[in-house]
Amino acid sequence: MARSALMNVMTQAAMKAGRSLTRDFGEVQNLQVSMKGPADFVSNADRKAEEIVFQELSRARPEWGFLMEERGTVEGRDPQHRWIVDPLDGTTNFLHGIPMFAISIALERDGQIVAGVIFNPALDELYTAEKGGGAFLNDRRLRVAARAKLPESVIATGMPFLGHGDHARFLFESRQIMAETAGIRRMGAASLDLGYVAAGRFDGFWEHELKPWDIAAGSLLVREAGGFVTDTEGAKFDVMQGDICCGNELIHRQLLAELKKANTAHRGGGEPVAAKG
Numbered sequence: 001m002a003r004s005a006l007m008n009v010m011t012q013a014a015m016k017a018g019r020s021l022t023r024d025f026g027e028v029q030n031l032q033v034s035m036k037g038p039a040d041f042v043s044n045a046d047r048k049a050e051e052i053v054f055q056e057l058s059r060a061r062p063e064w065g066f067l068m069e070e071r072g073t074v075e076g077r078d079p080q081h082r083w084i085v086d087p088l089d090g091t092t093n094f095l096h097g098i099p100m101f102a103i104s105i106a107l108e109r110d111g112q113i114v115a116g117v118i119f120n121p122a123l124d125e126l127y128t129a130e131k132g133g134g135a136f137l138n139d140r141r142l143r144v145a146a147r148a149k150l151p152e153s154v155i156a157t158g159m160p161f162l163g164h165g166d167h168a169r170f171l172f173e174s175r176q177i178m179a180e181t182a183g184i185r186r187m188g189a190a191s192l193d194l195g196y197v198a199a200g201r202f203d204g205f206w207e208h209e210l211k212p213w214d215i216a217a218g219s220l221l222v223r224e225a226g227g228f229v230t231d232t233e234g235a236k237f238d239v240m241q242g243d244i245c246c247g248n249e250l251i252h253r254q255l256l257a258e259l260k261k262a263n264t265a266h267r268g269g270g271e272p273v274a275a276k277g
């Protein structure tokens with residue numbers, strides 16, 4: 001598959017960082033781990049991978065700025081372009097020896113995500129998308145799943161954890177979704193959840209309070225694979241807001257309707273809808 005110059009830059013940065021993560025994943029017990037907040041881990045593997053991505057992208061496009069999870073904002077001289085980078089999405093998985101983690105790199109141009117790359121080095125799976133050019137997994141063109149009904153669908157989510165998110169709201173939402181679908185999955189890396197929706201593995205995905213680097217590349221992948229992406233109330237998706245709901249047109253619509261029911265019940269102090277037999 002012929003890749004554009006931009007895609008080459010992004011995939012090379014992701015794959016180089018991937019080699020560093022693979023080495024560190026092999027000796028995870030030797031990593032230095034610290035906490036940024038409750039259950040919010042960061043290790044020297046995250047920082048090394050971020051440094052590699054930063055160096056590679058800065059060398060290729062010296063004028064462009066960054067928004068990165070660990071380093072924060074790095075202003076560029078070109079106000080139109082910004083890289084949005086998660087050097088290790090799924091740190092908790094990584095530190096537990098679970099091979100569901102990825103590097104996520106997106107390019108924002110004039111406030112719009114125009115290119116995205118997500119790489120899971122443990123499975124050697126590289127997701128790429130450019131606005132208007134389709135989404136790919138390695139060399140295969142992606143299309144979201146065609147399932148039309150929630151009862152046939154597997155829906156991914158991210159659940160709140162120690163010190164993070166609205167636990168009660170999640171219980172209402174997940175109880176509603178589990179009552180209406182073939183299953184819920186919590187994989188632990190939002191970028192890969194979105195890659196899996198784009199690949200038709202998951203039929204849909206919703207999560208609250210994510211960060212731009214978790215969802216910038218993945219939201220483009222889902223759209224380029226023919227999916228619909230909004231916030232969790234059906235409003236226009238904004239990468240800086242962090243609430244996301246996606247799937248094919250029909251599943252996306254049904255998922256939003258179930259989330260609405262769950263939140264109406266939650267706000268009213270009522271019971272979520274009981275599971276069907």
Ligand code: IPD
Nearest residue numbers: 088089090091092158188189190
């Ligand atoms: C986390 C993952 C996880 C999501 C968390 C994120 P990190 O990112 O994407 O799936 O549920 O909210 O913080 O910290 O491992 O890069």
Ligand code: CA
Nearest residue numbers: 040041069091
């Ligand atoms: Ca983190």
Ligand code: CA
Nearest residue numbers: 086089090214
């Ligand atoms: Ca992340």
Ligand code: CA
Nearest residue numbers: 069086088089
């Ligand atoms: Ca991260």
